[in-house]
Amino acid sequence: MTSMDVSQSTTLQYVHWFRHSAPYINAHRGKTFVIMFDGEAVLHANFQHIIHDIALLHSLGIRLILVYGARPQINQNLKASGLTTPFHHHRRVTTRESLSAVMNASGSIRLQIEALLSMGLANSPMYGARIDVVSGNLVTAKPYGIRDGVDFQLSGEVRSIDTDAIQRHLLSQNIILLGPTGYSTTGEVFNLLAEEVATKTAISLKADKLIFLGRSAGLIDEHGQLIREVLPHQLEEHLLQYQDANPDIFLHLHGAKTASLQGVHRVHLISYATDGAMLEELFTRDGSGTMITDAHYEEVRTANIQDVGGLINLLRPLEEEGILVYRSRERLENEIEQFAVIERDGTILACAALYPIPTAEGELRSAEIACVAVHPSYRKSNRGSQILHYLEEKAKALGIEQLFILTTRTAHWFIEQGFASASVDDLPNARQALYNYQRNSLVCIKTL
Known part of the structure; x- marks a missing residue:
């Protein structure tokens, strides 16, 4: 091989490396x-x-x-x-x-x-x-x-x-x-x-x-x-x-x-x-x-019936504190497909549920995100944001135009995630009829 061939081979290797590094350059910028x-x-x-x-x-x-x-x-x-x-x-x-x-x-x-x-x-x-x-x-x-x-x-x-x-x-x-x-x-x-x-x-x-x-x-x-x-x-x-x-x-x-x-x-x-x-x-x-x-073993996914026990372990302490509304095992089983979870080694680290709201003529297609919970050891991570983003993408795929959440203690966190303060009157009529005035939950809204 001549020196020119060696030089050309080295140049081609450099060009090959530079081209293949472009996706990483774009991914790392900012x-x-x-x-x-x-x-x-x-x-x-x-x-x-x-x-x-x-x-x-x-x-x-x-x-x-x-x-x-x-x-x-x-x-x-x-x-x-x-x-x-x-x-x-x-x-x-x-x-x-x-x-x-x-x-x-x-x-x-x-x-x-x-x-x-x-x-x-x-x-x-x-x-x-x-x-x-x-x-x-x-x-x-x-x-x-x-x-x-x-x-x-x-x-x-x-x-x-x-x-x-x-x-x-x-x-x-x-x-x-x-x-x-x-x-x-x-x-x-x-x-x-x-x-x-x-x-x-x-x-x-x-x-x-x-x-x-x-x-x-x-x-x-x-x-x-x-x-x-x-x-x-x-x-x-x-x-x-x-x-x-x-x-x-x-x-x-x-x-x-x-x-x-x-x-x-x-x-x-x-x-x-x-x-x-x-x-x-x-x-x-x-x-x-x-x-x-953790990218390969902590993915957000739709919950299945095998996750019910893990959901109960995650939700019960929050329900006992009055942060979340109580859900029986039977209700969780019936609504399991509404839930998304992050699971690690058999433990549910985070969950949330998406409930479409029946809307009347002239109302925007709406859904409620409920039951957002993160394991106590992982609340300083971004798993709550991760699972919320997953449900927002799911809502868009379903043609949902706006999301609501009702919360007693975490309104500020939802506002940080792009929600805005709203009132009970902003809820679709079907959801207003079910509003629990005794809990007096704050309402937040996000337009998709």
Whole structure:
């Protein structure tokens, strides 16, 4: 094969890859990604390539929040000062004497990242890139306190994320940079787990992806092969495997599990040591690491008779609180086809029902959405929105023109989903006749 043939083959491979990456480019544009990398990644020779890839993602219209760790840099600062700090359950006990080492390491890395993102040399991947990086007091912290008899002193945990400020900066096409520190309402500085900062930020922002860049490419099976996709409920066995053997992977997995259970649909574990690993993971079908996703085993579907027992378990506590109207087993069996459910491993996590309303001549075709319920452990996820959207699409397919809901406690949530406040008089005549004035439910309406 001649050099010209080799060159042509390489060009064709590039064209083939670029064409096949187009759907992923379109899918990711405008989405929010939280990318976490630790202090070892910052020290690695490949880190400059990671910065170039981050700049590329930014240029493709992806909204980025970067979260960095600083453990090796903190350790180096402590050693230089002749100080040591113990760890308990993978969390550093931060004494007041050691806090300056934490702050110096965090500040130094922040400046380094900002400098790298400011590069614009000709003949470099950053040429022509104008990137504004924003950091600041965006993470509020609180003391981690005393755990197992250990006083963690100035080690803290995330109290809240200033999502409003972050969203404003993202809309202005800025990259957000967060470190392993947070600030209390009393003005104290706390040393935080960067993994926790990334996880809480992704959850608070309802991020589309949370990406952990670690030493390994992802999870490895017993045959030494990369596990490309994992379901959230399968992470427990891996957490036990890595708890003592590899604290870094353990913290990533713990963050991945927490984020997955609270509404972040895609969490990725990728190697920081492999050039282009992040691009390969995001823009190719097979990827380069491990993805944690619930997409394949949590789908909204129409309920069937086998779901009645699970529906009863989900609905009874809400009925006993007076939030929902009581439905007998017989009624649930008769109306089962009206229900949609999200089910995981035999447990109903969410449900809702669509009831067409008989309408008279001159009235819009209407339906009522009722019995919206989400399992208590998953109420901070978006499963309620997911099942509501499913029923709205079903209603459109049936030619329904407007939806009603009647609620005593969750009107604000429905308004957030696009419903508007209405009155009993707005209900179709057939539904007005059945309105329970003793419950005095609020009425909301949505035009399809």
